[in-house]
Amino acid sequence: MSDFEHARVPDDLVGAAIRAAERTGKDVADVSLVEIAREAGVSRSTLLRRLGGTRGVLDEAVRAAGVDPGGRPPVRERAAEAGARMMGELGLAATTAEAVAVAADCSVHSVYAAFGSRDGLLAEIFERHSPLPGLEAYLADAGEDLSATVHGVHLLVARTLVREPRVMPALIADVFARPTGPTRNLMATRFLPRALSVMGGWLSREVAGGRVRDLPLPLLVQQLLSPVVVHFSLRPALAGVPDVDFPDLEGTCAVFSDAFLRAVATEPPH
Structure with a gap:
């Protein structure tokens, strides 16, 4: 497109498109003409008429103004x-x-x-990289084989912790470093209640079924998760320590699962 064709798009419409994109958190190409028209204070039909009947000239004019109009994820x-x-x-x-x-x-x-806020951004990152959505789906279909379920929980949590980017270890490290800091609110409002709901609901059913000892529920959840969380959060830091040789991920989870069952199962493994 020529410079003359770019000049056909008034500066106020280019500015309105960029402002609408910033306001909605979208690329310009993903913002509807209705939104751009509203930002420009005109009707959609008036906007189209001023653009010569095509949306493409606006996106090209935005690009000519130094702003990428789209073609990337939101x-x-x-x-x-x-x-x-x-x-x-x-x-x-x-x-x-x-x-x-x-x-x-x-x-x-x-x-x-x-x-909405930095906390909203952190909450979204947490949701994408937390093991909780996977645990919810996994435990919703859990059978009566306690040993297999415990091992599955440990594997799911371990794989989440070692997967890049290592978001959960970073969150945990911040809570350890600043136990009254802002991350505590995220953990207290999003992680712990949900973990107690997901894991606690399943463990309560196991207690009611006579397969797990009737122990305080928060401690049962901690006894299940804490060894795996601590180990796989620290494991990269211990990789180069002389004479320290861990089993692979599945073998390590098998050890932790066996230890948990021996501690809380009414019929521990032999």
Whole structure:
């Protein structure tokens, strides 16, 4: 398209398209003409008429103004993935909205438009990289084989912890370092209640079925998860220690599963 054709698109419409994209947290190409028209203070039909009847000239004019109109994942997707990578590599403190905006190649305003706040961004990252959604699906279909279910839980949690980006170890490390810091609120409002609901509901059924000893539920959940969480969070740091040789992931989970069953099962494995 020629410079003359770019000039056909008034600057106020280019600005309206960019503002609408920032407000909605989308790329310009993903913003509807209705939204752009609303931002420009005109009707959709008036907008189309001023564009010469085609949306393409607007996207090209936006590109000519130095803004990529689209062709990439939405801001929400880019920011969540950039934040997860940053958290795994640099830690939670470095994962600010400003830093994520730079890494995701978007404005800070777009990040806030997509997530509402930094806590909203962290919550989205947590949801994508937490083992809880997988545990919910797995335990919904759990059978009566307690040993197999426990081993499956340990495998699922372990694979989540070692998978890049290592979001959960970063969250846990921040809670250990700052037990009254902002991450505590995320863990207290999103992780712990949900973990107690998911794991506690299943363990309560196991207790009612006579397969697990009737112990305080929060301690049962901790006894199930804590060894796996601590081990696989620290395992990369111990990889180069002389004379320290761990079994592979499945073998390690088998050891932890056996230990849990011996501690709490009414019929421990022989």
